[in-house]
Each structure stands twice: as C-alpha cells, then as structure tokens.
Amino acid sequence: MELTTTPEPPYYAVIFTSVLSPDDEGYHEAAERMFELVRAAPGFLGVDSARGEDRVGVTVSYFRDEVAIAGWREEPEHAATREKGRARWYDAFEVRVARVERAYGSR
Amino acid sequence: MELTTTPEPPYYAVIFTSVLSPDDEGYHEAAERMFELVRAAPGFLGVDSARGEDRVGVTVSYFRDEVAIAGWREEPEHAATREKGRARWYDAFEVRVARVERAYGSR
Secondary structure: OOOOOOOOOOEEEEEEEEEEOOOOOOHHHHHHHHHHHHOOOOOEEEEEEEEOOOOEEEEEEEEOOHHHHHHHHHOHHHHHHHHHHHHHOEEEEEEEEEEEEEEEEEO | OOOOOOOOOOEEEEEEEEEEOOOOOOHHHHHHHHHHHHOOOOOEEEEEEEEOOOOEEEEEEEEOOHHHHHHHHHOHHHHHHHHHHHHHOEEEEEEEEEEEEEEEEEO
C-alpha cells in the first residue's frame, strides 16, 4: 500500500473517523465500491485510509475545493451507501472538513 | 477504543500519514510515549489514529491553533523521537496541516 500524492496546498481534506460495528456484513464490499466511485468524482485528489484491530478507522479524502466536496456528498450512489452505513455499520463516526494550508513529507 | 471529542471549529488538524517499515524495532514503545506526551501539550485537543495490516497509518492530531502546533513541534523529546522515526521507522510519510472549518457526527 502506498500513500496518496496531492498537489500543492491549498486544497481540502475530509477527515472521516469511525468505529466499525462488530456486525459489519456487507461493509467491506461497500467500502471498496466507494473508494472506486470517489476516484471518478470531479475535483477528487486522493485518499489515505487505515483501520486497526480495535475497529477504529481514519480515512482522509482530499478534494480540490468545497464545490468538489459538495458534488461527492450529493453523488446518488454515495449518498445511499452513506445513509446505510450510518444506520448499520458504525457504532460512532465523525466528519471534519478542513482546509489544508501546508504539507511536506518524504518517500 | 473510542473516537476523540473536539470543541466547535475552528481549530487545527495535523494529518500524519505513514508507511511503517518492516524493521520497526522500538517503534511501538516510542509511539505510545508520544501519545502520552502530546496529551500534556498546551493547546492539544485530541487525536485519532489507526494503522492497518498493510502498515499504512493515519493519525490526526487536533490543536487549538498554530501556536499550539509549533509548541508541540518544538517539544524536545518529541523533536528527538520524530527525527529518529523519520530516519528509521518510516518507509514514507506525509504531514498536512489543515484548519478544521466544520464538523459533525454521531456516537
């Protein structure tokens, strides 16, 4: 697995943290489909995601701007899956929308 | 494991993504110590972290403002451990500093 690459800031990050329910039937297929779908979303820049053995997951999706975030939020298949996920798969979740101001790294 | 709670935005997020090297001797102890240390840092608000079986990790630390981020960056034990980590434990990493503008969730 590799880290995503993003252009120079500024851009936006959607930070999604969640606790996956033990009753997660159908979750992994749906998550894979969402990763596939978001890659085609206008203004999508990249995504980094991890989930540990304690079932806590942190997924950060990067978008060009707020317009791109709104477009992805309203994408019909994503919206339907999101509602299902919130009702069924997550014991808890948080969404934070943030403007990336600077970035650096090494690879 | 639980998700952290944070106050109403605005505040800042430091998004740290990494690929842990297979040669990770000493890493887990150092990481635990850094989690302990950051909780005492002025302006620290919370942290969410996950690492999956593919060795990709996503850690998001929340701070009150840029002053708090700078204070944590310059904390001597953290600075020493960070340099060691970058040289030894990570095959790749990225740091993004972002201003959280809105947040919502369910728990």
